[in-house]
Amino acid sequence: MSEKLEKANKINIEASRRFAVAPMIDWTDRHCRYFHRQLMQCGQLYTEMIVADAILHGDRERLLGFDAVEHPVVLQVGGSDSSKLAEAARIGESFGYDEINLNVGCPSDRVQSGTFGACLMKSPGVVEEAVRAMRSAVSVPVTVKCRIGVDEQEPEQVLPDFVARMREAGADALWIHARKAWLQGLSPKENRTVPPLDYELVYRMKAENPNFFIGINGGITGLEQAGAHLHKVDGVMLGRAAYQTPAVLGAVDHALFNAAARRIDYLQIRDTMMAYADHWLGRGARLSQITRHMIGLFSGQAGARRYRQILSTEATKPKAGPEVIADAFDAVDTGAETV
Known part of the structure; x- marks a missing residue:
């Protein structure tokens, strides 16, 4: 260097x-x-x-x-x-x-x-x-x-x-x-x-x-x-x-x-985490090892309870795949949010 x-x-x-x-x-x-x-x-x-x-x-x-x-x-x-x-x-x-x-x-x-x-x-x-x-x-x-x-x-x-x-x-x-x-x-x-x-x-x-x-x-x-x-x-x-x-x-x-204000692009996060999960599932990881960290993402928002339920139950099943993440995100309004 x-x-x-x-x-x-x-x-x-x-x-x-x-x-x-x-x-x-x-x-x-x-x-x-x-x-x-x-x-x-x-x-x-x-x-x-x-x-x-x-x-x-x-x-x-x-x-x-x-x-x-x-x-x-x-x-x-x-x-x-x-x-x-x-x-x-x-x-x-x-x-x-x-x-x-x-x-x-x-x-x-x-x-x-x-x-x-x-x-x-x-x-x-x-x-x-x-x-x-x-x-x-x-x-x-x-x-x-x-x-x-x-x-x-x-x-x-x-x-x-x-x-x-x-x-x-x-x-x-x-x-x-x-x-x-x-x-x-x-x-x-x-x-x-x-x-x-x-x-x-x-x-x-x-x-x-x-x-x-x-x-x-x-x-x-x-x-x-x-x-x-x-x-x-x-x-x-x-x-x-x-x-x-x-x-x-x-x-x-x-x-x-002091960075410019931006929006949380939840759909981008969904797609990125699905691709990431797919990669790690191919290496023998379990989906729940990844999604357990995502459970609180929509805390306080409409649909958050259903989102948590899907990740907490479906992601723990033996053959759970990245589509579980998509299903969970579908339970909430994933419109971009200004932060």
Whole structure:
């Protein structure tokens, strides 16, 4: 890559961080990301968290493969061994990922048993070492996603130190989920809703680190709220709202990236996803693996219930084909919508 092109690409990657669909285990797989990119051209898409050991020893094409249309796309990795994380980052870069992100926020039992994810908030030195190793291994940006603290930690005390360590280690960005994680007593689902949000603390971290990218995540339900956050921080991540009501992504380019207003072309999305499904069915995939990510597309619109019923029932049948997508779209008014 020429120096000029490399510089332009870096600028594009940095600009794309203004908005991202958050990494979500069991949700943001390659089929989800392909679908989301039909709605949003700007902004970043994330993989699910993939453990470094799986990248080193598993089926890399299955774990890391993605479609070129997904760019800019970020690989999120999990782990605590700096050498393994560095190698996983290098492999991710070789697959073409635009950025590598280290998970320091997931509170699941599986993550706790491996002493990584949110557990690492208790070991900031380990995270610092990992970021340095990953930065040395790749030329693409390396970022971190964390919580404001865990368990009995006082976020006001631990988060400023954590931010400083990430900045000094060379992280290109820090995404902060504005909630604590309770490693005992709350399920992963409860950890996404029960601990109170502290947006003001994240805002202060940005004010105290004006030259370091800080993005915010947690409890953000729409683009109006996202735009308000962008007056205080550098980037916004939308999680469940983007997944459960994906049509919101159709307004991202205009609302957050100043692109021209356009219409969601539902018929184009239908045809594109039918062709995509046909391709993957030919490779042994099941239709429901693709359509499960599309169920919320018409949320709140007339015919949405019938649309969901068709995708939820017909797409799960053994011989279901792309025509199921057409049948589902026929249940709603697919006229183009201005966004």
